[in-house]
Each structure stands twice: as C-alpha cells, then as structure tokens.
Amino acid sequence: MPSSLVTVEIQVNGVSHAKAIEPRTTLVDFLRDHLLLTGTHVGCEHGVCGACSVLLEGDPVRSCCMFAVQADGMSITTVEGLAPERGSLSKIQDAFCESHALQCGYCTSGMLVACHALVAQTPQPDETQIRDAIGGNLCRCTGYQQIVNAVKLATSPTLEARQPTQPQGREAAVAGASDD
C-alpha cells in the first residue's frame, strides 16, 4: 500500500522547509534525505544509541523515534545549527576538539546536541549532571571521560574569562599553523 504524501513545514536551524513526504518518513530521514543535513547520524534506528539526537523546540529528542509529520509546524535545531555562525564553532564544539572528545565522530553530533541542551538549562553543570545528560548517547571509541572533560572545559568560568585573548582548541591550532 503506497501511502499518499503529506505536506509538512518544519523550521530547521532557523530556516523554514516545506516538503511533501511519506508519513512513514522519520524525522532523521527527513533531515538527512530531504534536507541533506547529514550531520545528524543514524545509529541504531530504534532509540538506543542517541546518535540522531536533535533539539525539538529546544529539548533534546531522538529523531529516529518520531515521524517528521509529527514535527509539522515545529522548530528543530540540528548539529549544523549549534555554532553561532557559519565557519565558527560553539564553545562546546571547540572544547570537544581541545579535549579530544571525539574519535570516529559517529556519536559526536548526538553528544554535542545533548551537551548543548544541558548547558542551555544548566550553565555550569557538575560531573553527575553531565554524565546524566549524555547517559542516552553511546560512544564506542573515545569513551566518555574526554566528553565530560570537554563540557567542564567549555563551562568553566576561567575559560570564559580568558577566551577573548586566548583562542582555544581548533581555532588555536589553526592560528598556530598559519603562524608557521
């Protein structure tokens, strides 16, 4: 039984997209296949691994566990929308680089979304809160310690104070490379 198409309008990273889709299209497939936003990853596709995490109206959810049609009229933020502007990194993304909080990168977009959601609600989380926030995201290579370290680094008041004069992480590395 081929299902008829439904039209949805979903705001993703501040841009509104109207598309005709099959109702069975999951939100993650909509983001990746229809909008070509492939930063959100498909891991287990049944709600266990957290790789597909996105923000739905600001709250982290698993985009494999809802159909895109259910998000009609709603606003989504994906990993592509976390940085303040194109070409830059958010503090947390920068701290991930600095702390070696990623290796293969498969879980990273989900981890970043989960960490951004945490910091939006709790600007200076303690270790328990960080571990709780990423509890639904599986990493199979780096391990979790560096990810916890990255969130601590990004949210430490000392970093806040010195950031304007001292670039961190990738920006620092890039600056160093160009000096050579």
Add this chain to the structure above:
Amino acid sequence: MKAAPFEYILAESVDHALECLNQHGMDAKAIAGGQSLVPMMAMRLARPSVLLDINRLPELKQIKISANNVSMGATTRQRTIEDDAEVHDALPLVRDALRWVGHVQTRNRGTIGGSLVHADPSAELPLAATVLNATLHLRSQASGDRAISASDFFLGPMFTATGDTECLLGIDWPVWSGEGITTAFEETAMRHGDFAMASAACQLQTDADGICLRAAIGLGGVDGAPRAFPELALQLVGQRIDTSIVREVAHAAAQQTEPGSDLYADVEYRRHLAAVMLTRALQKASLHSHV
C-alpha cells in the same frame, strides 16, 4: 528498519480520535510519545495501517493536583512530570520511578499514558501505577467511559485491558495523606535507562516511633505484568521495619513471581534479584522515615 506505509491522521479532538478508532479498530494505532511504538514500527513488529496522532490535544496534557489525588492527562510528557515540584511532593514514588525511565531524550517525548498502555513488564511507570493502584480512565465512542484499576489493567507482556476502539484519556493517582510517608524505587538493568531485569517499588507510612502504619510494595520485570503484594504489605503494618521482616517479606514476594529467562538472567537469578531489590527498597524507605 523502516516502517511500513500508513495513513497519518492528526486527531483534532478527543471525539475525533475516538471516531477514528471506532472506524478503523485494530488497524489503527494511537501514537503518543512514540518512544516504543516508532521503533516497533521500524522493526515491523507493529504495522498499523492508520497512525492516529493524539499529541496535539491539550485536554490530554493536564495535571490536576488535589489533596488526595493527582490526575494526569494520558499524553503528559514524562519530562513534564519529572520537572513538576508539586507532583514530586504529592507522588514521590512517581518521581523515584521516573529517575529510572529511559534518558532525557526519551522522557522529553515519552508520555505517562503511552508507557502504561505499552505495558512492558519491565517498565517503571506501570510498576508505580500498580503499587499505588492508580485508576485508568478509558473511553470509546461505542461504549463510553470506564475506569479500571491498575491491578486489573495489566494483563500480560504488552497486553492490557484496553479495547481496540478505546483510548486511555487519563490516570488518577491516589495521594497518601499524613506525615511520615517515604518511598523508594530500586532497579537492576544492563545499563542505566534500559528496561529493568528486576525492579522494586515501595511506599511506606511510619509514625514517629518508626512503626509502619501503611505499606504498598511491588516488583517489576519478574512476571508477565508488574506485581503488587497487598497481603505481604499488610504484614509490615504495625511492625518496626527491621532487617529480618524486610528480608522475609521481600523473599516471600519474589517467590510468588514467575520470571522469564533470557540471555542476561535466568529464572532463579531474576527471582534472587527481585528479593534483593525489594529488600533494598524497603531498607531505603524505612531509613528515610527515621530521619
């Protein structure tokens, strides 16, 4: 791993939802949070031809708190309940249970009613509902309203008393009144957030001398449905909750269960875990009552 095609219907009102269920019967499935249903559809364990979305009905999202009752609309998000301090005060056991339910991403979508109707025998919220003997309110277009207690609602694994054309609209949770009420929820799972291998919940009321006035206990994950043990709970009443009575009651409860066996835990191990979890829960709750 992709769902089979279906027709999507967004319910515009409760009446509209009931009309849809009446028309399509078993071919239709109501979706609330979808945290179990969407994966089941992706694996084609569920294959409804009509998906009825009841997420946008504000009347199913209300929480009303009175002196002896908390009423929750079926599609109230688990995260909403988790973040509600007034619900915490009225229903500490629900707060304790939610700490074990999935992860923040799943609780942001998952609903109270969805968890109850899905009726996974290892799920935490059905156990809390069974221990407190919550009342579930069902409605169908043909036969109207009916209320059913949690002890009669859960019939087996993923199997409840909900009829094909019925929809769960809300849940009434009894609130115990008075001083000295303590609760505990204990669980063992392969990973935090997974469904339990064995879980235990209890709610106690003790007087200033540490004598138990009222008790409710239950076990999850060790039978086809969550189990409450009202007769065993009565053995605690009038007693000081010490180690020996805790062990005796927990052991007796575990012996009454009929757990399944799987790769992770066989029948005897699950029963053993059940006794340990209930012992810990009762000790934790009685410890708090002395503070």
